[in-house]
Amino acid sequence: MYTPLTQAMEDCQLLCEAARNGDVEKIKALVDKGVDVTFFDSDGFTPLMLAAKFGRNAAVKALLEAGAPWNALSPSNLSAGDLAMEAGHQEAFEALLNTGIQSELILGTIARRANESTHCNEEYLEDRVSFSEDKLMDSESKAIMMAWERPLMEAHAKAVCSGSGHILNIGFGMGLVDAAIQKYGPVSHTIVEAHPEVYEKMIRCGWGEKDNVKIVFGRWQDVLSQLETYDGIFFDTYGEYYEDLREFHKHLPKLLKPGGIYSFFNGLCGGNAFFHVVYCNLVSLELENLGYSTQLIPLPVKDCLGEEVWEGVRHKYWQLDTYYLPVCQSIQDSE
Numbered sequence: 001m002y003t004p005l006t007q008a009m010e011d012c013q014l015l016c017e018a019a020r021n022g023d024v025e026k027i028k029a030l031v032d033k034g035v036d037v038t039f040f041d042s043d044g045f046t047p048l049m050l051a052a053k054f055g056r057n058a059a060v061k062a063l064l065e066a067g068a069p070w071n072a073l074s075p076s077n078l079s080a081g082d083l084a085m086e087a088g089h090q091e092a093f094e095a096l097l098n099t100g101i102q103s104e105l106i107l108g109t110i111a112r113r114a115n116e117s118t119h120c121n122e123e124y125l126e127d128r129v130s131f132s133e134d135k136l137m138d139s140e141s142k143a144i145m146m147a148w149e150r151p152l153m154e155a156h157a158k159a160v161c162s163g164s165g166h167i168l169n170i171g172f173g174m175g176l177v178d179a180a181i182q183k184y185g186p187v188s189h190t191i192v193e194a195h196p197e198v199y200e201k202m203i204r205c206g207w208g209e210k211d212n213v214k215i216v217f218g219r220w221q222d223v224l225s226q227l228e229t230y231d232g233i234f235f236d237t238y239g240e241y242y243e244d245l246r247e248f249h250k251h252l253p254k255l256l257k258p259g260g261i262y263s264f265f266n267g268l269c270g271g272n273a274f275f276h277v278v279y280c281n282l283v284s285l286e287l288e289n290l291g292y293s294t295q296l297i298p299l300p301v302k303d304c305l306g307e308e309v310w311e312g313v314r315h316k317y318w319q320l321d322t323y324y325l326p327v328c329q330s331i332q333d334s335e
């Protein structure tokens, strides 16, 4: 029996075919008819993914204009942007990137207006953590910090200590970045840590006895009045969201000295290459609006990240081959 459902399915298949062939007229006609642009074909691809994969630039734009979701994922966790990026279709990639940035900007604004961003990582801070040689875990076996990040932390320390002087680090974790910062002999080294067990471990390990170290126990949000101004600042917390990072950035003008360097752990959307690019662009744009330039330094991480690294870890928070280390400074200073 031929039902309206069969007709709808056929129309969706036609939309996928038109997207794959870059037939913009057909796409527009089907969209005008009300065909579902969010449809997934039997391989798990949306029309937008097919247009992106085959470099059908005009079709990508027409589908985006029709409201096709830029962030839908295929069964192998690839978005339309990943498919365009992998195949080297620059124009399609840029259209998808712009849509991604715009939509995340708008989403952020809506969330802030609705006051949904007033969450806090209270649950994590009240929960137990466990320490081992190569990782620090929360009670749900999610990794808070892992030893494979050591080279990244050393690179972050090098960046924020380039002018030595007074250094601030938010989030101690395994102390990897702090150990690296100490090697640069800063005049002062302030560490903000909010988890009681991590704080106790810092004390047990003698961090409180170092001449140039000042430990501030508490959430950075709650201890801002105890902070001064710094030549280098590094930010790497856990259980927080992009909104918290964004909130911290608003305090940079008060915390960072003229000529100072700021950096943060850039784990934004570390499970998907295209989403990561979207967020690298978004954070750079938002920092620029605050008066800071961002340089993203590529560091290969593939070699230090074998599958065995993730054994016993519930969430693989980083799956990309390259880490982009942000180095931010006041635009006035960099001119």
Ligand SMILES: C[S@@+](CC[C@H](N)C(=O)[O-])C[C@H]1O[C@@H](n2cnc3c(N)ncnc32)[C@H](O)[C@@H]1O
Residues within 6 Å of the ligand: 121, 144, 145, 153, 170, 171, 172, 173, 174, 175, 176, 177, 178, 192, 193, 194, 195, 198, 218, 219, 220, 221, 236, 237, 238, 239, 240
């Ligand atoms: C990813 S670890 C930091 C790792 C560190 N960069 C290193 O080199 O080992 C995050 C740390 O931030 C702490 N933290 C989480 N939320 C915080 C907050 N709001 N203020 C200060 N510290 C926080 C966590 O308890 C944890 O120790």
